[in-house]
Each structure stands twice: as structure tokens, then as C-alpha cells.
Amino acid sequence: MPELPEVEVVRRGLAAHVAGRTVDSVEVCNHRAVRRHLPGASDFTARLTGTRLGHARRRGKYLWLPLDDGGEALLAHLGMSGQLLVQPSRAPLGRHLRVRLRLDTGIDLRFVDQRTFGGLVLTPLAPSTADGAAVPLPITHIGVDALDRSFDPARFATQLRRRQTGVKRALLDQRLMSGVGNIYADEALWRARLHYARPTETLRRTEIARLVAAVQAVLGEALQQGGTSFDALYVNVNGESGYFDRSLAVYGQADRPCPRCGALVQRAAFMNRSAYTCPRCQPRPRRARW
DNA sequence: CGTGGCCCCTGATTGC
């Protein structure tokens, strides 16, 4: 469940259903899912067993559960296909179950991940270089997201204009601003009428302000609708889908009319993925870059 | 150091 709105939906579910519960036992079904935990799966299991889980927190696409023994957290990244599900312990174990935490009241917290790009790790907390807040050590370099109180638009604009790359590539760089992925980058650029290959160093302050407002609007609207789900891979902790896919203007809409001007949306190859644009609202810059 | 290309993995879909 990858981008900020989907991860935030999961965070809220965890805060409601697992905060304060104790981990009775841990089962790592696929070691790849804890590969970032360098001391190994047995260390992961031993140290997590018996701890109490705290209130779920999030930065960008990462989320974590602080542990009650202080200074440490269970950090999760969902990658392309990860899910955190809260289920009765007796629920059938699916094919893609990677890590199973049995909690103290007959429920499981399950990490399910078809492609295993995501994973879990036990890690100390450390000060973020972005705002000084206590965050898990492996993500101290991750930027504040555009919906965070401490997000600083002027600082973002300065950093963005200092880069020499395409604006979409910069949006996907989680160090400048976190939480935006392929869907919401395309949607925000469309709202701001900017082409993905626009060189960052040529962006005017007013254009960046438009872009930030577009990012905040699209993330906020998607969150209100429970996120974007095209299929059963992107669900909340109860396995339910969000509805923002009905509101997408360009992402996945190749050959369909732009909701603003009616021109046909185009798909282009971009960084081994896709970029969707309206050719009329978002004309390609003379000097393109990505 | 910043930038850009490649790779990790499984499964659904498309086209020959």
C-alpha cells in the first residue's frame, strides 16, 4: 500500500487496534521480509517477543510502532505490495504471509507482501536531520511530508531549485519531501499544470507554490477517501479498499479525456515506470530533463 | 557529493 494516504490509513488502523497490546510470539515466515534487520531473524523474534506495542507513527511512506521498553521501534515499509493486517489468530494463513505477530488478545498483526520489496526491522530511535524529531535510525534522512505541521514550503522551494533534475524525479526523492509516489506525483503535476520533465532549476517560486498546494490537496483528498486501490493488494488493516481511484485525473487514464480540457491523456515511459500527462495542460518544456 | 541506471520479487495481462 505504497503512498502517503494509503500508509496513513494503515497507521490509523494500527493506532486503533494494536496500541498497548503485548507480543506473545513472533513467526518469521520469509527471511527476506526482515533482511534489513542486520542481526538476523532470530534476533528480531527474540527481542520483539514480550514487548508492548505503542502508538503507531508515520513519516512519509514509513511507519513504526514504538516499543514500551524505550528507545526502540518496530519499523515497517510496505514497498510495492506490503500489507499490515489485523486478523483473528485462527484466520487462514495466506500464501504471502511473511511475518506473524501473535498478540495478547487472540489477534494477529500480520505482514503480508507478495513481492517482498517491503519489510520490518527493529531499530533504535534517533534525531531526524530534517526536523530533529525522534525517528527510527534508518530513516533519519527522510524528509518531512507536505501534510506535516513542520513542513517548510520556503525551504522546500530553495532545495528544489538547487537540484538539477526533472521535477517529477525530485518529487519522488523522499529526502526533499516524503510520501509522494508515482500516482500522486502525476496527479499533483497535472493539477499544477507542470510537465514531469521540467528542469527543477528553472521553476519559479509561484510554480513551486502551486505544486506544493497541489500535492497537499491531492494527498488530503485521497486520504479522505481511504486511499487508492485498483485491486485487493492495497487495503487497510481490515482488508478494505479505498475509493480515490475514481477521482484520478491522469494516472492510468491513457487515451481518456483530460477532465479539464478534454485532450487525450498520454502515457510515457519514465524511469522504468510510467508518467501520465495531459498534452495540452502540461506541454513538454523545450529543455526536458529527467 | 548528485544524478541516473539497474536490480530486487511475484503475479496479472497482453501479444505472437
Add this chain to the structure above:
DNA sequence: TGCAATCAGGGGCCAC
């Protein structure tokens, strides 16, 4: 029907 190629909400790593 079979099989290969392509694509999918991500990011780490490594040359340059």
C-alpha cells in the same frame, strides 16, 4: 494453449 514480454502505488546500490 503456451510462452515470452511487459507492466505494477518502492527504494537501495553502484558506477560515473
